[in-house]
Amino acid sequence: MELENMPVEGRAERKKKETRRKIVAVAIGLIERQGFNNTTMEQIANDADIARKTLYNHFPVKEAIVEEYVREISRGLAQGTFDTLDKLPDIRSRLLAALDKAYEWVEINPELTGICLGYRLKNMSKGSGYSDGETGTQSIMAEIIRKGQLAGEIRRDVSVTLLVAQIDIMRGVVVMDWLKDPSRFELRPQMANIVDLFLYGAIDREGAQ
Numbered sequence: 001m002e003l004e005n006m007p008v009e010g011r012a013e014r015k016k017k018e019t020r021r022k023i024v025a026v027a028i029g030l031i032e033r034q035g036f037n038n039t040t041m042e043q044i045a046n047d048a049d050i051a052r053k054t055l056y057n058h059f060p061v062k063e064a065i066v067e068e069y070v071r072e073i074s075r076g077l078a079q080g081t082f083d084t085l086d087k088l089p090d091i092r093s094r095l096l097a098a099l100d101k102a103y104e105w106v107e108i109n110p111e112l113t114g115i116c117l118g119y120r121l122k123n124m125s126k127g128s129g130y131s132d133g134e135t136g137t138q139s140i141m142a143e144i145i146r147k148g149q150l151a152g153e154i155r156r157d158v159s160v161t162l163l164v165a166q167i168d169i170m171r172g173v174v175v176m177d178w179l180k181d182p183s184r185f186e187l188r189p190q191m192a193n194i195v196d197l198f199l200y201g202a203i204d205r206e207g208a209q
Contacts, residue, residue: 016058019058023044026044026048027039027062029047030044030047036111041061061119063118064119066115067115071135071136074102074135075135077105080101091144091151091199092195095198098140099195102136104188107186117179141164142164145160145163167195170197
């Protein structure tokens with residue numbers, strides 16, 4: 001595409017994005033210092049130097065701010081993995097790499113993860129979608145599965161969308177269980193088990209031999 005033909009972002013749109021980024025940065029800073037429950041929307045507006053109405057125009061509740069922050073983290077981690085996909089030999093190693101990187105961050109940030117997942121589940125139960133589309137982890141899993149189908153590593157008669165949804169459900173259940181008591185098991189090894197369950201099913205392959 002010629003540079004002169006590329007769409008130019010308007011000043012109002014740039015300002016809107018800058019304000020959202022500022023809100024997220026201020027809110028996460030407050031939450032990290034004093035905790036989520038002790039942080040109010042009024043504090044966020046004051047520290048961001050914006051009117052409360054402006055804050056609510058961008059985010060209806062503080063959970064939505066955390067969700068956007070986690071989504072941006074997810075996109076950044078996914079991009080880092082995208083750059084290494086072609087260096088990995090098969091679909092299993094690619095899925096393991098993608099999920100290991102994502103859940104390394106989750107293990108360090110259980111509170112933010114729980115807030116984000118709770119907000120998403122609440123919206124899903126109301127039938128609400130996400131205007132920002134898929135998360136970074138979902139996008140990279142879709143690309144990995146697509147590559148796997150093209151290489152003949154994974155069945156092609158099931159859509160990429162459905163396969164991503166399947167692994168999404170499995171990993172979501174594990175994370176919610178882990179969040180109840182992170183000391184009970186290590187999250188990343190369990191995610192490796194989820195990859196094997198997704199690819200090979202529940203059959204005991206060693207016992208079946």
